[in-house]
Amino acid sequence: MKFVYFFGAGKVEGDGSMKELLGGKGAGLAEMTRIGLPVPAGFTITTECCDYYYKQGRKFPSSLKAEVRKNIQRLERVTGKKLGGDKDPLLVSVRSGSARSMPGMMETILNLGLNPTSVQGLAASIGDERFAWDAYRRFVQMYSSVVIGLPKEELEDKLREMKAHRNVKEDTAVPADGWKDLVQEYKKYFKSKTGADFPDDPEEQLWGAIGAVFGSWMAEKAVTYRRVEHITGLVGTAVNVVQMVFGNTGENSGTGVCFTRDPSTGAKVFYGDFLINAQGEDVVAGIRTPMHLDDMAKRMPKIYKQLENVRRLLEKHYRDMQDMEFTVEEGKLYMLQTRVGKRTPTATFKMAVDMANEGLISRDDAIERVKPEDIERLFYPVIDASVPRPELAKRKLGEGINAVPGAAVGRAIFSAPEAEEWAKRGEKVILVRRETSPEDVGGMYVAQGILTATGGKTSHAAVVARGWGKCCIVGAEKLDIDYSQKTMKAGEHIVREGDWITLDGNEGAVYEGQVPLVTPELSDSYRTLMSWTDKVRRLLVRTNADTPHDARKAREMGAQGIGLCRTEHMFFKDFEQPEKSIERQLAIQEMIVADSVEARRTALAKLLPFQRRDFIGIFTAMDGLPVTIRLLDPPLHEFVPHDHEHQAELAGKIGVPVEVVERRVEQLREANPMLGHRGCRLSITYPEILEMQVTAIIEAAVECRKSGIKVLPEIMHPLVLDRKELQILTDATHKVAGEVLKKAGVKLEYLVGTMIELPRAALLADQIAEVAEFFSFGTNDLTQTVMGLSRDDAGRFLPDYVDEKKAGIFKADPFQTLDVEGVGLLIHWAIARGRKTRPKLKIGICGEHGGDADSVRFCHAAGMNYVSASPYRVPIARLAAAQAVLEERRAAKSRGKRKG
Ligand code: PEP
Numbered sequence: 001m002k003f004v005y006f007f008g009a010g011k012v013e014g015d016g017s018m019k020e021l022l023g024g025k026g027a028g029l030a031e032m033t034r035i036g037l038p039v040p041a042g043f044t045i046t047t048e049c050c051d052y053y054y055k056q057g058r059k060f061p062s063s064l065k066a067e068v069r070k071n072i073q074r075l076e077r078v079t080g081k082k083l084g085g086d087k088d089p090l091l092v093s094v095r096s097g098s099a100r101s102m103p104g105m106m107e108t109i110l111n112l113g114l115n116p117t118s119v120q121g122l123a124a125s126i127g128d129e130r131f132a133w134d135a136y137r138r139f140v141q142m143y144s145s146v147v148i149g150l151p152k153e154e155l156e157d158k159l160r161e162m163k164a165h166r167n168v169k170e171d172t173a174v175p176a177d178g179w180k181d182l183v184q185e186y187k188k189y190f191k192s193k194t195g196a197d198f199p200d201d202p203e204e205q206l207w208g209a210i211g212a213v214f215g216s217w218m219a220e221k222a223v224t225y226r227r228v229e230h231i232t233g234l235v236g237t238a239v240n241v242v243q244m245v246f247g248n249t250g251e252n253s254g255t256g257v258c259f260t261r262d263p264s265t266g267a268k269v270f271y272g273d274f275l276i277n278a279q280g281e282d283v284v285a286g287i288r289t290p291m292h293l294d295d296m297a298k299r300m301p302k303i304y305k306q307l308e309n310v311r312r313l314l315e316k317h318y319r320d321m322q323d324m325e326f327t328v329e330e331g332k333l334y335m336l337q338t339r340v341g342k343r344t345p346t347a348t349f350k351m352a353v354d355m356a357n358e359g360l361i362s363r364d365d366a367i368e369r370v371k372p373e374d375i376e377r378l379f380y381p382v383i384d385a386s387v388p389r390p391e392l393a394k395r396k397l398g399e400g401i402n403a404v405p406g407a408a409v410g411r412a413i414f415s416a417p418e419a420e421e422w423a424k425r426g427e428k429v430i431l432v433r434r435e436t437s438p439e440d441v442g443g444m445y446v447a448q449g450i451l452t453a454t455g456g457k458t459s460h461a462a463v464v465a466r467g468w469g470k471c472c473i474v475g476a477e478k479l480d481i482d483y484s485q486k487t488m489k490a491g492e493h494i495v496r497e498g499d500w501i502t503l504d505g506n507e508g509a510v511y512e513g514q515v516p517l518v519t520p521e522l523s524d525s526y527r528t529l530m531s532w533t534d535k536v537r538r539l540l541v542r543t544n545a546d547t548p549h550d551a552r553k554a555r556e557m558g559a560q561g562i563g564l565c566r567t568e569h570m571f572f573k574d575f576e577q578p579e580k581s582i583e584r585q586l587a588i589q590e591m592i593v594a595d596s597v598e599a600r601r602t603a604l605a606k607l608l609p610f611q612r613r614d615f616i617g618i619f620t621a622m623d624g625l626p627v628t629i630r631l632l633d634p635p636l637h638e639f640v641p642h643d644h645e646h647q648a649e650l651a652g653k654i655g656v657p658v659e660v661v662e663r664r665v666e667q668l669r670e671a672n673p674m675l676g677h678r679g680c681r682l683s684i685t686y687p688e689i690l691e692m693q694v695t696a697i698i699e700a701a702v703e704c705r706k707s708g709i710k711v712l713p714e715i716m717h718p719l720v721l722d723r724k725e726l727q728i729l730t731d732a733t734h735k736v737a738g739e740v741l742k743k744a745g746v747k748l749e750y751l752v753g754t755m756i757e758l759p760r761a762a763l764l765a766d767q768i769a770e771v772a773e774f775f776s777f778g779t780n781d782l783t784q785t786v787m788g789l790s791r792d793d794a795g796r797f798l799p800d801y802v803d804e805k806k807a808g809i810f811k812a813d814p815f816q817t818l819d820v821e822g823v824g825l826l827i828h829w830a831i832a833r834g835r836k837t838r839p840k841l842k843i844g845i846c847g848e849h850g851g852d853a854d855s856v857r858f859c860h861a862a863g864m865n866y867v868s869a870s871p872y873r874v875p876i877a878r879l880a881a882a883q884a885v886l887e888e889r890r891a892a893k894s895r896g897k898r899k900g
């Protein structure tokens with residue numbers, strides 16, 4: 001098996017398509033070499049080798065030694081330098097790189113190959129002894145901490161001590177002897193800690209570094225990052241061994257990171273940071289504040305032009321925005337990395353639409369470029385424009401670089417673990433750090449926003465936050481952050497742990513207290529792309545909405561009707577006339593407490609006008625679109641008070657003795673209410689409830705029709721488990737509706753159907769379809785009943801079922817993402833059976849899964865007609881439904897190719 005792939009001097013063994021095997025970085029280096037860009041030579045050890053390493057209990061394959069040796073020799077030939085050589089020696093960097101980018105999560109070792117001999121060779125060839133020894137001490141320092149695991153802080157302390165001893169402040173002021181002393185100091189420390197000498201043999205150094213990179217694949221921070229980013233299915237990291245080039249040899253050198261378009265806004269401008277006389281890590285670490293590319297253009301016009309050229313070439317080649325790292329060594333440009341750049345959700349839409357319009361990609365590609373999370377994040381808030389500017393100015397604590405837009409309000413917390421603790425308690429937090437490092441990802445993830453005192457737009461904090469679309473301000477240098485006191489000083493003002501602050505990631509401003517936020521207007525690019533998805537998808541997207549307000553919102557979001565209106569959600573609050581809320585509450589409570597049919601009818605008659613008004617509002621908002629209204633579903637005890645005080649209050653208000661209320665509540669008590677007297681069972685026992693609700697629906701429809709509104713009502717019975725049960729309910733529905741229509745002298749089309757929420761209903765779907773005119777899968781209850789897991793309580797232990805480090809039984813929470821294997825099997829069965837009886841049976845889903853992208857893909861493949869999602873998730877469903885079609889087309893095409 002081949003484990004090593006070479007690239008250099010125009011020769012390559014791999015290419016850009018081999019990301020899985022060579023990792024993103026390795027594939028990028030190979031591809032850039034292949035298309036003739038200036039790339040330092042090197043080789044990549046494959047991800048399969050990493051897989052082998054772990055499977056064999058952290059052992060390298062036996063053939064690897066010879067393969068690596070052969071490639072080192074080839075590298076030496078190509079570069080004309082020798083690893084550990086005494087003249088112009090070859091130095092290499094050893095870097096990780098998996099198929100999915102995990103910025104800063106794994107290890108890197110630079111300047112490998114330095115030893116007492118080669119450091120002399122380096123000094124001679126560069127003509128700078130100080131530089132050579134600085135490089136050597138950096139290597140020893142990195143190797144000691146990364147490969148051997150010696151504490152970073154102690155190594156840093158030694159550096160500080162040396163500088164104090166020599167009375168210098170900046171690293172740049174340390175003379176060659178200072179670095180020489182430090183190397184000796186480090187080596188002594190190394191021996192005292194490990195009992196062995198620091199390795200001088202470059203090959204031994206290399207094997208240590210390769211092992212450390214493989215080891216970092218399973219380090220806590222990398223595992224956490226993969227979990228929060230949902231990165232699964234990778235076999236490991238590759239290792240890239242690449243000839244070192246130096247950006248820190250003087251004023252004619254430097255290093256930078258750039259993007260082919262602006263990753264924040266998506267604008268087609270060249271965007272990036274550059275540091276003169278620096279090594280790559282200095283930009284990413286955000287320790288020095290870099291210059292913009294425009295300034296670089298002035299300082300190094302020739303190199304800038306060359307870089308511009310690379311920008312054009314790479315974007316055209318990869319047909320996507322690239323994030324590139326480069327180094328200038330003594331006036332010569334080297335490309336060190338290219339990868340598809342992370343971007344904000346706003347930029348995702350803009351770039352996708354712009355690139356499609358430019359002809360760089362197709363519209364289908366544009367649709368596939370957007371992730372469901374990008375849509376969610378588009379609705380991130382900004383500071384309410386109605387807050388007066390002078391007030392904002394008064395509250396301003398400081399300014400930084402606007403790394404990721406959006407705004408966030410939270411309590412200032414100064415360490416990542418504490419941010420996680422606060423967030424666990426339900427607090428909103430802003431993570432405030434001098435700079436962030438990969439260890440901080442857990443805290444960064446739970447934070448509403450991130451604020452750092454140092455760094456530029458490509459610092460760790462900025463890159464990670466951007467990937468999440470999370471508001472982030474970096475380089476707020478005037479803020480004095482004190483970790484030990486847990487404070488941030490802004491001039492006179494002191495922000496302490498737990499104090500509220502607000503970040504405006506658009507402006508880069510930090511404010512004291514909680515500034516009101518609003519959700520932004522959607523961009524034209526968003527609208528354009530969504531209109532493209534609508535042309536592609538076959539699945540209709542409806543919404544779950546219970547009020548006219550939600551219905552209007554959902555329509556704005558592109559809903560094509562209502563798939564679920566939960567009538568009981570209007571029982572407790574009058575959304576249109578809030579002052580009437582108490583009155584309707586009492587009517588429903590009176591109905592529940594009633595102990596005779598007459599008393600119940602009297603109470604229901606009070607409720608009828610409220611329900612009718614609700615439905616008029618909803619039909620009006622959905623003019624021309626279908627509206628599925630579900631009859632009463634939850635167990636009645638949910639609507640009455642359980643404590644004596646409130647029961648007495650209710651008894652007084654509805655004019656019955658408190659004992660009546662108490663008795664009734666006692667009667668309603670169930671051991672297992674979710675499997676109890678609920679759903680359509682209520683209408684079987686109390687047909688008058690059904691009569692009132694159907695009357696309200698049909699009367700509302702008639703009234704709307706009269707005022708010219710197009711109504712398409714669909715009346716839905718919940719939790720049905722038997723054909724005869726549904727027949728009784730359907731007959732009762734038609735009887736009531738028929739009477740209302742006859743009285744009004746109106747003809748009106750309406751449907752009567754059922755939810756499929758119980759295994760028995762799904763199993764007997766052929767019989768149920770004899771009666772039902774439509775099915776709507778209520779996958780919240782269906783998941784609960786198929787899996788035997790309580791939807792209300794399973795949250796306590798389901799996280800363990802999903803956590804790979806615990807049990808890892810499910811890939812996702814089955815109440816969020818449909819359990820395709822189990823619940824899905826039953827859905828397939830029910831659809832097939834239902835359509836056997838009624839070939840044109842209209843089928844949808846209205847459980848929470850209707851707004852989950854993976855579940856929507858399943859619904860498409862299962863042949864449903866529509867999905868129904870909460871208003872803000874409607875666009876996610878639209879996108880996922882279109883992506884499902886594109887996936888299907890691609891699969892059909894590749895099947896066709898295989899056959900051909
Ligand atoms: C369901 O069970 O999936 C459903 C939509 O109904 P509810 O969530 O109201 O029980």
Ligand code: MG
Nearest residue numbers: 757778780781
């Ligand atoms: Mg249900």
